[in-house]
Amino acid sequence: MSISPETIMQIDAISAAYIDLAFAIERHVEGFVDAYFGPPELKAHAKHREPAEIVTALASLREELRASDYPQQRKGYLESQLRGMETTARRLAGEEIAYRDEVRACFDIEPAHTPEAVFDAANAELEALLPGQGSLAERIALWRRSFEVSPEVAQQMIAVIAAEAHARTGTELIALPENDSVEFALVSDKPWSGYNWYLGGGRSLVEINTDLPIRAGSLLDLVCHEAYPGHHTEHALKERLLYQGRGWGEHAIQLINVPECVISEGIATLAADMIFGDDAYVWAAEQIYPLGGIVGDPEREARIAKAQWVLRALSGNAALLLHEQGADPEDVVRYIMRYGLRSEREARQSLRFISTPLWRTYTFTYFVGRDLLGRWIAQGDRVERFRQLLTEQMYPSMLLDQ
Incomplete structure (x- = not known):
């Protein structure tokens, strides 16, 4: 035929x-x-x-x-x-x-090792924010456990967050395609924490991995990242405007391990901040946490989240250790636990992600994407520039050149 x-x-x-x-x-x-x-x-x-x-x-x-x-x-x-x-x-x-050359060529970025002193400084900030008995890793683990919820409660929270994020995206950022929809599902045995499967026609399936505990404090960012105004929003708008509107066939397909991933992950990691801003943790404490009987401390949560974001670059160091320096995987696990304040289970999940052939280079897209796009939108009207990212063909070196 x-x-x-x-x-x-x-x-x-x-x-x-x-x-x-x-x-x-x-x-x-x-x-x-x-x-x-x-x-x-x-x-x-x-x-x-x-x-x-x-x-x-x-x-x-x-x-x-x-x-x-x-x-x-x-x-x-x-x-x-x-x-x-x-x-x-x-x-x-x-x-x-060479691994670093592979990352550079796949994503149009410059991969770099982050000095451990950066992580030590973030951990010192966390030490001040979470005083008490035991090691800092133990105190972080205890604090995280206070936000854990059952899958059933998580689904209730996700529904409330998604409705609010959809409304804020449409009123504060950009008009969404008619009849767009996102379905959320809980899954297990995956190398990632959450995933947006864009189905076309303004529809997405977002899967959330339950291999690790579900924490109420992470759900707002996760829903915004995967749905509104993150991955789903970008995919739906580019399908409508660039593929359907202009006939650009490259936007009828989405690929892994190419520069568009840096833009997509940058958009997604900035998504919650774009529609909730400094009110994110206040809103969560008032509207989400009561569903799980959780009492929030918005100011402290925001400061802890800021310090923990710095630790996201740790995954890039871990990938360089594994793939460039040939470190023993067990040493990589210990490195993640030491500087990332992660449990062994969490560290092994991180190792699984950077060890999976399809995803071995991908971890750089998150923190490099956020830093690159964050700097770029700060140089002008943040909302207008974020709209550009959602609707135009952008690539990393293009933003560096502007």
């Missing part, structure tokens, strides 16, 4: 080839294509290619892109995406790529 004329008219040759090559990689790396909601014919007719052939085809497509009459911003976006795809294909073809 041939591809229909309607498909060809809707998606041009370069973006059709982009989709074809993404599915060629997916045949070798399951999960590389995170979502697809474009013409079914393109997926059905995606060619099987050997990795070396994929590398050659991607290089040819980059040359074709450079010679095209695409707008410069679209060219830059696709150029960075193709470079990330090519890096994955090169590894599949057997090429040895």
Whole structure:
């Protein structure tokens, strides 16, 4: 069966080839294509290619892109995406790529080791915020346990948070597509804590992992991250405006381990702050915690969260230890526990994520994305710039150049 004329008219040759090559990689790396909601014919007719052939085809497509009459911003976006795809294909073809070079090429960022003194300073702040008996790790664990809730209570809290986040996103940030919807589900045995599966047509399934305890204090950020105004909001708007509105086929597909992931995770990690700001913990204490019989301390929670955010960069150090320095996995677990104040169970979950082949480089997208996008939106009107991130083709080096 041939591809229909309607498909060809809707998606041009370069973006059709982009989709074809993404599915060629997916045949070798399951999960590389995170979502697809474009013409079914393109997926059905995606060619099987050997990795070396994929590398050659991607290089040819980059040359074709450079010679095209695409707008410069679209060219830059696709150029960075193709470079990330090519890096994955090169590894599949057997090429040895240094870990730091792989991160750099996949994500259009500069991976860096964070000095342990940064984590020590954050832990000193936590020491002051959580005085008492026992080690700081024990006190952190006790404090976290005070927020633990059952899956049933968590589902009630999620429903309330999602409704509020949806309303605030629509009134304070940007109009959402008509009939957009997000379904939440609790799952287990996953390497991640939460995941947005974008289904197309303004619909998402968000899965929340119950391998580790569910904490009420984390749910507001998680729901905003995965849904409003985070991943779901970005995906739904770009599908409507860029794919449906402009026929740009590259936005009918979402990929893993490419520069768009840095932008997406940056958006998602800033999401709660964009609609709740300094009131986040006050709102949670008043509207969410009573559902679980929890009494909040908003001011202290905010300061603890700020100190703990600094520790997110620890995952990048752990990944560099494992993949660049060849550290023993048990030493990596101890490193995470020492500087991240994590239980052994939590540290092993972090190790699982950075050890999983699909996700081995991904951990940098969270803290690098937040820092990069946070600096960029602070240089102008924060709301207007956040809207740009939600609706336009952006890539990391583009933001660095502005």
